[in-house]
Amino acid sequence: xxxALSRSEVDDFKQRLCAAAENLIxxxxxxxxxxxxxxxxxxxSPMLPYRYFKDKVDIIAAVRAAAFRRFAAELEAPRSAPGxxxxxSRAVGxxxxxxxxxxxxxxxxxxxxxxxxRGRYPELDSAIEQARGTMTRHVxxxxxxxxxxxxxEIIGHxxxxxxxxxxxxxxxxxxxxxxxxxxxxxxxxxxLVNGLRSxxxxxPGV
Numbered sequence: 001x002x003x004a005l006s007r008s009e010v011d012d013f014k015q016r017l018c019a020a021a022e023n024l025i026x027x028x029x030x031x032x033x034x035x036x037x038x039x040x041x042x043x044x045s046p047m048l049p050y051r052y053f054k055d056k057v058d059i060i061a062a063v064r065a066a067a068f069r070r071f072a073a074e075l076e077a078p079r080s081a082p083g084x085x086x087x088x089s090r091a092v093g094x095x096x097x098x099x100x101x102x103x104x105x106x107x108x109x110x111x112x113x114x115x116x117x118r119g120r121y122p123e124l125d126s127a128i129e130q131a132r133g134t135m136t137r138h139v140x141x142x143x144x145x146x147x148x149x150x151x152x153e154i155i156g157h158x159x160x161x162x163x164x165x166x167x168x169x170x171x172x173x174x175x176x177x178x179x180x181x182x183x184x185x186x187x188x189x190x191x192l193v194n195g196l197r198s199x200x201x202x203x204p205g206v
Contacts, residue, residue: 068127
């Protein structure tokens with residue numbers, strides 16, 4: 001009978017399996033692998049991963065949760081760095097872009113997959129909320145400082161949708177070298193900021 005593993009040993013092996021899954025996703029361009037593939041990548045018996053995860057969906061949820069937490073940490077770091085509110089906001093945007101281009105396989109895994117039923121994976125729910133918070137807090141700072149006018153959550157989603165669209169186009173090779181990603185990003189951000197300085201426009205009929 002196998003000995004009972006400690007909590008830290010269980011967590012360590014789960015992380016090992018998640019790292020193996022991430023490596024497979026990176027090499028294959030997406031979560032196109034089987035549990036047997038995962039076991040081979042992790043260097044364990046084919047049935048061992050099932051002691052730690054119910055199935056592949058469970059593992060993908062764990063990889064996504066870890067990716068969202070890493071993403072949130074990288075976006076949160078600039079807010080505690082030297083500089084003013086505007087500089088912090090720009091740095092958050094730079095961190096977002098840097099993460100997406102440094103880890104496109106994780107970025108797609110985070111944002112391209114259909115939402116999972118809330119409550120099914122509490123750790124994933126928590127990680128997503130943490131990431132969304134980091135995408136909104138710097139906007140709250142801008143509104144509080146009088147740089148923008150409007151509801152921070154809505155403004156944050158406007159910035160996110162615009163930047164995400166440009167990133168997806170760039171990753172797909174759909175943006176031409178001229179004007180290129182950075183010029184389009186600057187033009188989009190400038191247009192949004194200029195419009196948001198006077199507040200969000202009302203919806204038609206309001």
